[in-house]
Amino acid sequence: MVSVEQERDLATFRSVLEVWSEAVRSNYEVIARHTGRPVMPVLKSDAYGLGLGLVYQALRDLAPPWIGVANPWEGVRLRRLGYRGRVLVLSGFLPEEVPLLAQWSLTPAVYDVQQLAWLGHGRMDRASLTFHLKVDTGMGRLGVLWDRVDEFTQHLRRFPGLVLEGVFSNLACADRPAHPLTAQQIERFRQVCYFLRDEGWPVAWRHLANSAAVHHWPDAWMDIVRPGLSLYGWVPSESRLSMTMAVRWWARVLQVRHLPAGWTVGYGAQCRLDADRWVAVVGVGYFDGYDRRFNPAAYMLSRRGERLPVLGTISMDMTVVGLGSPSSVRPGEPVLLLGEWQGQRIDFNDVAAWAQTAPHEVLSRLGPRVSRRLVRDAAGFWPLWDQLHA
Ligand SMILES: Cc1ncc(COP(=O)(O)O)c(C=O)c1O
DSSP: OOOHHHHHHHHHOSEEEEEEHHHHHHHHHHHHHHHTSOBOOBOHHHHHTTOHHHHHHHHGGGOOSEEEESSHHHHHHHHHTTOOSEEEETTOOOGGGHHHHHHTTEEEEEOSHHHHHHHHHSOSSOSOEEEEEEEESSOOSSSEEGGGHHHHHHHHTTOTTEEEEEEEOOOSSTTOTTOHHHHHHHHHHHHHHHHHHHTTOOOSEEEOOOHHHHHHOGGGOTTBBOOSGGGGTOOOTTOOOOOOOOEEEEEEEEEEEEEOTTOEESGGGOEEOSSOEEEEEESOOGGGTOOTTOOTTOEEEOTTOOEEEEESOOOSSOEEEEOSSTTSSOTTOEEEEEEEETTEEEOHHHHHHHTTSOHHHHHHTOOTTSEEEEESSTTTTHHHHHHHTO
16 A cells, blocks of 8 residues: 555655665575575664665564674664564674663674673673674674684683574685685684584584675585675676676656767766767765766666666766657656666666776665655556556
């Protein structure tokens, strides 16, 4: 059911991001089948900017055993949404956040002996608290260095209320199948697991695999896999695993106009037209996350599937695209910025390449003005939109 408010919003939006719930679920299931492992969806950073509530709603019926978040506050949000499974706080916590962990049953990643003291002393109750040890096997970010885990476990013995339930690490180069660091990281991680086993630390959850490792590195799958971007259909370039693009980003045309040969388009007059040209001004810009760094390969797709090259510099609220003819698009009509439509696809990897960035950044830079919506089928809300604009 679409409410009156939603209908009004639908009729007047400038830019909308559709998240197709069925596709998110299907990608989760493809990953679970392919790896034969339980899946911990990584919904950190507001589900990569798509909206935690919205993606959680898509996944809720699958009852994921774990969900990964960045910080305790995201864990609290997930609990408030009604999630009762396990929550792993992947990217650190601060001393004043310790009470939240116990209060909301969140499992922290621990990567420093200092945190053991925080957890041991900063607790409101005295019940035991489980945590996952984060190990640095080559990422050089958070994590106990892989060959110093013995020092960590020696300290841990002083905190009998803290239970080492899991151990994990993060791969730095898993998206590059030929990169030697990944095999090295997997081996270091194995050494840590053997050490913990031999020293009598029974660890139930060993995990290492992000999306790229789901595709390229079976040795990294361990006890559970932690995909983020592949839930939305991202596939690294050399993978043969087929996934469904679960997001579509649209923006609407504000004007169709004709410009004379020799005219320049956009700030810095970077683009000079070598012939008369029909163009459309689209109501999306870098404030929305449509990146000003895009190179000249960037394009949008009309609803009929015509490629519309981006012309000139992207502005804060507007982007100009070239048209094949004045009837390529009409004012008010949506054009596709990302996603699959009628057999054509503007992929995460394409958009990331235009800005020389990671595919993750494409979603996480979406601005607050982009209206995020969960849609139930491939047609999205277009049948309704067409009715409203008939
Ligand atoms: C610790 C950890 N695991 C898993 C992921 C998921 O990564 P991806 O979206 O590449 O699957 C992330 C995301 O950055 C992460 O920080």
